[in-house]
Amino acid sequence: MSLAVNAELVVKEFGSIRALDGLSFQIKSGEIYGLIGPNGAGKTTMLRIISTLLLPTSGIVKVFGQNVEKKAAEVRKVITYLPEEAGAYRNLSGWEYLEFMAKFNTKNPEKTKQVINEAAKISGLNERLKDRAKTYSKGMKRRLLVARALMTKPKLAILDEPASGLDVLHAYYVREIIKNYVKSHNVTVLLSSHNMLEVEYLCNRIALLNKGKIMVEGSPQSLKTKYECENLEEVFAKVVGYA
Amino acid sequence: MLRGFGAILVKELKELIRDPKILIGMIVLPLLMFPVLGLVLGYAVETAQEQAQQATLLVVNNDGGNWSQTFIDYLNNIGLKITVENNLTPQQIIDQGLLIQNNSTQFIEIPSGFSNNMSQHTSGNFEVFAMINSYGVFSGGGVFSDIGSSAITSIINSFNRIIAPNVLFTTQSTIIKGEIQEGIDPATLSGLMISQALALPITIMIMLTYSMQIAATSVAMEKEEKTLETLLTMPVDRFAILMGKLSSTIIVAGVAAITVLIGYNFMLSSVTIGIPTQTSIDLVSLGLVPSPFGYILLGISLFITLLSALALAVIMSAFAEDVRGAQSLIGYTYPIIFIPSLALIYLDFNTLPIALKAILYAIPYSHPVIASKVVVLGDYTTVILGIIYVAAFTVVIMYIASRLFATEKILTAKLRFKRKKTGN
Numbered sequence: 001m002s003l004a005v006n007a008e009l010v011v012k013e014f015g016s017i018r019a020l021d022g023l024s025f026q027i028k029s030g031e032i033y034g035l036i037g038p039n040g041a042g043k044t045t046m047l048r049i050i051s052t053l054l055l056p057t058s059g060i061v062k063v064f065g066q067n068v069e070k071k072a073a074e075v076r077k078v079i080t081y082l083p084e085e086a087g088a089y090r091n092l093s094g095w096e097y098l099e100f101m102a103k104f105n106t107k108n109p110e111k112t113k114q115v116i117n118e119a120a121k122i123s124g125l126n127e128r129l130k131d132r133a134k135t136y137s138k139g140m141k142r143r144l145l146v147a148r149a150l151m152t153k154p155k156l157a158i159l160d161e162p163a164s165g166l167d168v169l170h171a172y173y174v175r176e177i178i179k180n181y182v183k184s185h186n187v188t189v190l191l192s193s194h195n196m197l198e199v200e201y202l203c204n205r206i207a208l209l210n211k212g213k214i215m216v217e218g219s220p221q222s223l224k225t226k227y228e229c230e231n232l233e234e235v236f237a238k239v240v241g242y243a
Numbered sequence: 244m245l246r247g248f249g250a251i252l253v254k255e256l257k258e259l260i261r262d263p264k265i266l267i268g269m270i271v272l273p274l275l276m277f278p279v280l281g282l283v284l285g286y287a288v289e290t291a292q293e294q295a296q297q298a299t300l301l302v303v304n305n306d307g308g309n310w311s312q313t314f315i316d317y318l319n320n321i322g323l324k325i326t327v328e329n330n331l332t333p334q335q336i337i338d339q340g341l342l343i344q345n346n347s348t349q350f351i352e353i354p355s356g357f358s359n360n361m362s363q364h365t366s367g368n369f370e371v372f373a374m375i376n377s378y379g380v381f382s383g384g385g386v387f388s389d390i391g392s393s394a395i396t397s398i399i400n401s402f403n404r405i406i407a408p409n410v411l412f413t414t415q416s417t418i419i420k421g422e423i424q425e426g427i428d429p430a431t432l433s434g435l436m437i438s439q440a441l442a443l444p445i446t447i448m449i450m451l452t453y454s455m456q457i458a459a460t461s462v463a464m465e466k467e468e469k470t471l472e473t474l475l476t477m478p479v480d481r482f483a484i485l486m487g488k489l490s491s492t493i494i495v496a497g498v499a500a501i502t503v504l505i506g507y508n509f510m511l512s513s514v515t516i517g518i519p520t521q522t523s524i525d526l527v528s529l530g531l532v533p534s535p536f537g538y539i540l541l542g543i544s545l546f547i548t549l550l551s552a553l554a555l556a557v558i559m560s561a562f563a564e565d566v567r568g569a570q571s572l573i574g575y576t577y578p579i580i581f582i583p584s585l586a587l588i589y590l591d592f593n594t595l596p597i598a599l600k601a602i603l604y605a606i607p608y609s610h611p612v613i614a615s616k617v618v619v620l621g622d623y624t625t626v627i628l629g630i631i632y633v634a635a636f637t638v639v640i641m642y643i644a645s646r647l648f649a650t651e652k653i654l655t656a657k658l659r660f661k662r663k664k665t666g667n
Contacts, residue, residue, distance in 0.1 A: 014655075051476045054651045073478070081476040087468040104477040148473075 002064070004029045004156050004188040005050060010059035012045050012212075019045045021212035022059070027205075029064075029155075032182055032189040034199040036236070037209035043192035044084060046209075047160050050190065051081040064155060078155040084164060084192075086145050088133035094144050095120075095129040098151065105152045119151035122177055139170030146174050150181050159191040163198060175202060196232040208236055215239045267575070276578050283586045290590070299324045300395075301341060301350035303331050308358025310373070315353075317402055333378055333416070333423055342380065349429075351395065351413075352376040364410045373411050375399060379429035380418045381620075393430055420621055442510055443615040444584040446503050447545065451552050451580050451608060454499065455573050458492040458553040459560035463569030472654065481648040489553055489644075496549040504542055508532075537618040540626045544614040547630055551607050551637035552580075558644050561653050583609035592616060607633045 005027040012020040020042045027033040035043045048054040049061055052072040061068045063075045088097045095116065102115040120129055123143045133141065142163070149157050162178060163171035179202055182189055193199050199206055200220045207217040216223060216239050220232055229235045236242075260266060302318065302325050304311050318325050326345050328336065333352055336342065342350065353375060360373040377395050399413050415428035465471035474484060533541060556573055563569035583606045592600070592613060603609045610629035617625045647653050 048472075051472075053472060053475055053654060073480075076476055076478045079476065081473065083469060083472045085469045086473050087470050089470060090468060101473075101477065104479050145473075 002029050003027065003062070004031070004064060005033075005190060006060075006062045007046070007050070008060045010046065010049065010061055011057045012042075012049060012054065013057045019212055020049075020056070023209075023212070023214055024059075025207050025214060025217060027188060027190055029188050030182075030186050031204045032178070032191065032202050034203035034206040035190070035192040035209055036194060036196065036199050036206055036232070038194060040211075041209040042212040043209055044160055047081070047158050047190065047192055050156075051079060051158050052076055053081075079158060080149040080152065080154040080156075081158045082145055082149040082160060082162060084160040088136070088141055088144055090134035091132055093130055093132050094123070094125055094136070097133060097144065098129070098148060101148050102151065115151050118153075119147040122150055122181065123147035124173070139166050139173075142166055142170065142174060143177075146177055150177070150185075150187065153185050154187060156188045156190065159189060161193055161195075162191055163195070164193070171198075178202060196236065200232050206232070208239055210240050262571070272574065272578060276581065279578070279582060280585055283582070283589065286590075290595070298349070299326055299345045299347045301325070301336065301345050301347050302327045303333070303336060303350060303352045304329050305331070305355045306353045306357035310358035310361035311353045314357075314375075314402065317405070318398070321398070321401075323398075333376070336378075337418060337421055337423070349377065349379040349395065352378070361406075361410060365406070372409070375411060375413045376416065377413045378416045378418055378423065381429060381432060443503075443507055444588050444612045446506070447548075447608075447611050447615075448580055448584045450496070450499050450503060450545075451549065452573075452577060454492060454496045454549060455552050455556035455576065456570060457495065458489070458556040459563070459569040459573045460566050461488050461492065462557055462560040463563050463566045466563070467565040475653070482645050485557065485644055485648045488557060489550075492553050493550060496553060497546060499549075501542070503545065504538060508538070533618045534621070536623070537621070537626075540623060540630070541611070541614050541618050544611045544626055544630050544633070547633045547637060548607055548611050551633055551640055552576075554637060554640040554644050558640065558647060561647050579606055580608045582606075584612050587612045587616065604629075604632070607636045 003026050005025070007026070008024050010020050010023040011018065023042070023046060025033075035046060037043055045054065049056050050063060050068060052068050052075050055069055064078055066074045066078075068075050088094070089100070092100065098116045098119045099112065102112045102119070106112055106115065120126070123129070123146070125140060125143060125147075128136070128140065129144075133144070136144065146159070146162060149159065157178075159178070163174045166174065175198060178189060178191075181187060189202075191199075191202065203220060205217065205219050206223070208215045208223075216226075216235075218226070223232065223235050224230070227235045227238050229238065300318065300323050302315060304315065304327055307329065315325070315327060326347075328341060331339075331341075333350075336350055342348065357373050357375075360371050363371040364373065379395075396413060399411055403409055403411050414426065415430070417424045417427040417429045417432055462471075465474065475481070555576065559572045559576070560569040563572050583603055586603065587609065592603070595603070603613070610633050614626040614629055
């Protein structure tokens with residue numbers, strides 16, 4: 001199976017602070033892979049490097065064989081990125097926002113319409129898409145943005161805390177979208193989260209990050225078995241020596 | 244007493260005072276800017292006075308009698324640097340380039356019959372007066388540019404007091420673009436041109452600062468609303484993002500530039516109409532409004548300067564985290580916009596020392612103001628050179644802006660005043 005992401009010894013420094021300290025991992029095509037860890041572990045920094053927003057200080061990251069540093073434009077054609085605190089343009093309607101984003105991927109008006117219809121279906125926002133984004137609740141906005149990230153059927157969707165801060169129902173909706181969409185469209189997903197239940201429910205494999213390093217990697221089930229824990233929270237506490 | 248008012252006031256003050264951008268923008272900059280403006284203003288008056296005192300006064304003696312010699316001796320005795328020419332018409336003075344040769348901007352003519360009239364008056368025939376014809380070159384200078392002609396009037400008055408009251412009168416004429424405009428006092432014309440000298444620089448200042456705020460806000464808003472990161476990961480050329488943002492502001496700025504010119508043209512026409520007919524001065528017939536080509540050059544100068552200001556605003560906004568931060572940062576550019584404009588209102592650009600001229604030329608935002616002054620006098624070379632300079636400056640700024648958008652700096656760049664901060 002081909003590799004969607006191949007990260008080798010990735011280091012990222014911000015001045016004197018080392019945010020990533022020699023991270024290496026691979027994501028297979030079609031997988032849902034999770035980076036999990038506490039705040040400040042380096043999850044977002046890693047996602048931003050894979051998304052071509054930041055450059056690694058050292059190390060190599062390839063997305064479907066393309067170097068994110070040297071072939072950033074090519075990488076951007078096959079990925080979508082959903083930042084943790086992303087917003088939508090306040091004065092555009094949901095529909096206009098999706099149209100604006102869709103036009104970066106296709107110039108064909110017919111195709112653009114198909115893509116937006118797909119997004120409308122994913123978001124489930126129906127008539128509310130005609131309203132301006134500033135009138136949306138946090139949950140509605142997140143659904144719109146998740147739909148934007150998936151509507152073009154990207155080869156790799158990078159989702160930073162996709163359900164963070166959402167109420168139970170909106171979080172459930174977003175997780176269902178991700179799980180079902182990947183199955184039906186063969187999209188690879190890399191997500192970050194500090195919600196262990198979410199990760200356990202969604203991911204095929206996970207990497208536990210702490211202070212810029214991968215502590216352990218494997219499927220949620222294999223890690224629970226290995227560390228003799230009931231859930232991933234306990235695994236994480238054991239791995240970092242908290243329990 | 245409003246409940247909680249004190250606590251909110253203290254908290255707000257703490258937040259404002261602890262933000263170094265606000266502290267610098269609202270307190271430090273005005274403290275620096277106004278003394279600088281004061282110096283410029285003082286310098287303007289001093290320069291104009293020195294110019295008037297030190298300039299060589301060209302005296303054309305078309306009389307050749309005793310009284311004309313007495314008058315010339317008087318001018319010498321009060322310490323004026325004078326050069327005397329004999330038997331030349333005023334137009335010949337201009338055509339032979341004698342003003343330029345003597346580095347002078349004004350001359351007086353002692354007309355034929357001067358000594359005869361003086362003799363008659365001093366012999367008791369008080370109905371006869373002697374005339375001195377004064378000519379000043381209109382240079383489109385600053386507010387104090389009429390000091391030279393005022394100095395001549397006061398010299399004539401003091402000569403009157405010595406000889407006899409009111410024996411000598413002056414006629415004032417202005418030389419505009421090498422043509423003598425008889426009976427037009429440079430001081431009156433200068434007063435008339437003040438409206439022009441003030442209006443355009445002030446409008447340019449407002450337009451530049453306002454459109455820079457718009458441009459800076461458009462990038463800062465993307466940061467504040469957290470939409471920039473998403474946009475930067477889309478399959479779109481980063482330069483296209485920059486150009487898209489700039490172009491929308493340029494369209495608004497272009498409309499603004501045209502509006503300014505229309506308003507400016509209307510203002511000049513209004514000034515012409517508003518002149519009392521007895522003074523026979525109107526700016527259009529004196530050729531003191533820009534030609535169509537002049538308007539085009541002025542428009543290009545305005546537009547290109549706006550473009551460079553907008554690109555600079557975009558760069559600066561990259562260093563801000565939100566809209567308030569971007570607006571505070573833009574405030575730092577105000578001195579380099581305000582000082583040249585205000586200085587050029589008061590100063591005659593032609594009389595400035597080379598060093599000061601170089602500083603004003605180096606600031607791109609001076610050029611539309613300089614253009615507005617010189618274009619009236621038909622000096623298109625200065626305007627075109629200014630446009631080329633600002634265009635080159637704009638290319639450099641655009642290059643820096645495009646580099647900023649092409650790298651992670653657009654997300655990570657921050658203006659740091661204290662300790663460094665890093666995010667995950």
